[in-house]
Amino acid sequence: MRRIIIILFLFVQAFAFAQTKQMSLEDAVYGRYTYLSPKSMSGLQWIDDEHFSFVEDKNIVTESAKTGDQKAVVTLDELNEITGSTFRRVPSHRWISEAKLLFLSSKKHWLIDLNKKEAEYVIELPEKAKNANFSESRQFVAFTQGDDLFITLTDGITKQITNDGGNGIVNGQTVHRNEFGISGGIFNSPKGNFVAFYRKDESMVKDYPLVDFMAREAEYNPVKYPMAGMASHHVTLGIYNIETGKTTFLKTGEPLDHFLTNVAWSPDEKNIYMAELNREQNHMQLNCYNVASGEKVKTLFEESSDTYVEPLYPIQFSKVNPTEFYYLSRHDGWFHVYKYNTDGELVQQITKGEWEVTNMLGFDAKEETLFIEATIDDPLQNNIYKVDVKTGKTERLSTETGVHRGNLSPEATYLIDRWSANEVPGKVDLFSSKGGFERIIFEAENPLEEYQLGENKLVTLKTKDEKYDLHGRLILPVDFDPAKKYPVVVYVYGGPHSQLVTKGWHNQARWWQYYMAAQGYIAFTLDNRGTLNRGRAFETAIHRKLGELETEDQMQGIEYLLSLPYVDTDRIGVHGWSYGGFMTLNLKLKHPDIFKVAVAGGPVVDWSMYEIMYGERYMDMPQENPEGYNNADMSNYVISLDGKLMLIHGVQDETVVMQHSMKFLRECVKQNKQVDFFAYPAHPHNVRGKDRVHLMEKVSQYFFENL
The missing domain is CATH 2.110.10.10 (Hemopexin-like domain)
Incomplete structure (x- = not known):
């Protein structure tokens, strides 16, 4: 017995000794994506x-x-x-x-x-080729060079598809600023006989001035930036016939500033299916066009909303019945799978419930079983399920708590599950679709094993009206002593399509938060209303009033922190970037008595200066919602500024243009309010590379010196 006790003592001592390394800033920033990233x-x-x-x-x-x-x-x-x-x-x-x-x-x-x-x-391909898209069926590569579209065949012959690129005309590239699930502008047909491509006319959009200060003489490099309520670009879809060399444009009609997205080919290449969204983004039509003539064949179905409709996924045709297809939609308030026929008739809603289908992995050969990723068990998890298409009955395949991503074999006999959990840096498991778990294929080592980290735990709070759960993550300082008082740094984002708290590795914490914990700070993050995987009502609650409910929810997190006996209530700070910068200003300016220090990076200050596709979805046009825009304009709250605030902005930012910070700083000068500011020359919206260590050192030092 004594020997067992000694062995256990030595093991505990060895484990404690091994975990003595402290997280440095270089570890937190550079190491997060290199040597401290789990192998995969x-x-x-x-x-x-x-x-x-x-x-x-x-x-x-x-x-x-x-x-x-x-x-x-x-x-x-x-x-x-x-x-x-x-x-x-x-x-x-x-x-x-x-x-x-x-x-x-x-x-x-x-x-x-x-x-x-x-x-x-x-x-x-030519040296300046971009956006290459390979056709397996016909074995050619479609690509862009400048603002025109080309194809190169296996015999080395290159053909130019468009000739009108330049002067505001852009072919074959992404449009609508990559919203609506758009990730490319070239769509090769299934049999390789056609190339569909976006043609964007942005000549009516004013040039927005960006300046390259790194040249011997500063150079003017304007970009097209359509701001909310102003002129938007016009997009059409061209169809290039490989055999004839002719291009037909779909006759999508007026108004010309609507949005074309979710492009899908019919299996026989006779038709193109596409979601068309009005500029107000509250009415969507799924339309079918004839490839040969470009004429509209029919509208299959429509979706409308009092807030907004956001089509994100192209239809997927059935391989068993080419007159049917599957569609992932929030039609009933949650992302679910629907089956339609090509007459536009709803055949069946396959999945139902107050949970989200986050991905369709595929079907078995007879399409009797559907494999999906979903949040059935928990919105903080992503699990893999199989669904009986006929009955809708679901069965969970992934067995462990965590965030799972599936990869289905071509005939759906096997499934690869790549996943992580709070204490699992990464695992790859093999499943039989019928028999369940087969074996572990890969297991990553823990790159943080030698580091002494603060305790990381999840918390669940309620919205002020107690209607929804809010999920947060609390990281305690290294060598935490509950009898002491500690300062808090809140890291916030809070915008649509985001989820910062999950049950993935370390509950999806950023290593910078562990770094701050090693410096004696509590690190806290909360996902507010408007964020991902909680259903349409939770997400769209912020419509036309950005910053209001998000701030209210974040303050529920603050109330929780203030209730903790080890929180120094006079030393609370907040940091965020982009939408998180907007939220940082909301919190600091609306609750100056709570937040002593704030660092807002790339912040949206005035939504009327943000781009159309994202800004108008959540706020409508400024002329339609003047009160909402006024209430969300952070320069209107400068009068309340108290304590320490720093703004940071990339000089070449094309996402949240520098004008936002300039407007805010000008108002601070007008009202004789002192504020700190730092600009990163040559950097766009995010500061990356080795300069990011400089950025996070500046952010950290600001808290060390002032909080």
Whole structure:
């Protein structure tokens, strides 16, 4: 017994000794994305229904889901020899067949025959090519160069699709500032006979002045920035026929400043389906267009809302019945899967309940079972489920608490589950879709194992009206003593499409919060109304009154902090960036008695100076909602400024333009209010790279010196 006690004592001592390393600022900022980021399986993808591949030790390795047998199919040295390249790591790639891999670099695409260890062909793009989009069916690459669209074929022939780029005309690129789920501007057809592309005319949008101060003589580099309530760009969708070389534009009609999104091809390539949203963003039509003529065939269905409609996902056609498709929509207040036919008739709502489907992973071969990611068990988790299409009955496949992402094999026999949890830095599990858990494929080591970290715990509060739960994360200082009093730094974002508190690794904390905990601060974060994965009512509650309910909810978090005996109630600070900068100003200016110190980065000060697509969705136009815009204008609250406030802004910011900070600073000067300001030359909206350490040192020092 004595020996067991001694062994346990030594183990505890060793564990305590191992966890003595303190989080430095470089660890928190640079290390977060490098040496303190958990290792993962690189290049993980399915080859066929039984085999998957991944990159390990500079080799592409295949593994049998059935037996676990592994085989290295190509090494980095072999790849460099085949392609005549000098890759230092295996480049991006995807399987075309069981023996053929497509490798993609920024300017070349190789199709490699693994059996022969040779390239079947290489498609080489021009030096200035961008937005490359490879067609597997026809084996060409569509890309942009400047503001025009081109394709290059396997024989090396390049064809120019558009000739009108420039002077406000942009082809083949993203539009509507990447809102509405848009991530690209090129849409190759399923059989490779056509290329659909966005054409954006922004000639009517005023040039917004940005200046490059790093040139010998400062250079004027204007951008198009359509502000709320002002002229918006016009978008159309062109269809290029590979055989004829002709382009047909869909006749989407007027008004010209509406939004075109969620582009989807019919399997037979005869039609294009697209969500069309009015500028007010409260009415959406899912429309079908004829590819050959560009004529509108029909409107399949419409969605309207008193707040806004936000189509995010293109329709997915059934592989069993080409006259039916699946659609992910918040039609009933929560993201769920619907089946429609091409006449626009609702066949079935497949999933139901007060929870969100966050991703459709796919179906089995007969489309009798649907595999999804969803928040059924908990809005702080993302789990994997299978759904009986006929009955809607759901069964959870992922077994552990955490945030799970699934990857379904082509015939849905197997499922790969990549996940993390508070104390799990990263795991990859293999499941049989019928038999459940098979085995662990990969398990990451804990890169923070040697660090002494503050206790990280979740808290659940209520909104002021007790209608909703609010989820927060509290990190206590290292060597916490409940008999002492500690200052608090609140980190806030609070905007739509965000969720800062989950049950992923370390409850999704930022390492900077651990750094502050190592310096003797409590770190707190709360997700307020308006944030993600809580349903339409929770998210749209902020409509036309940004900053009001979010601030009210954040103050519920403050009430909780003030109730804790170890919180120094005279030393509370707040920091946030972008929407979080807006929220930082809301909290500091509306509650100066609570927040002693604040650092607002890239803050939205006046929503009338923000861009149309995002700003008008949540606030409507300034002329339609003058009271809401006035109440959300942070310069109107400068009179209440007390204590220490710093604004930080990137000089080249194209998202929240510098004008916001300038307006606020000018008002401070007018009212003789002292405020601190720092600008990051050459940086856009976010300060990245080694300069980010400088940024976070400045933020941290501001709290150290003033809080």
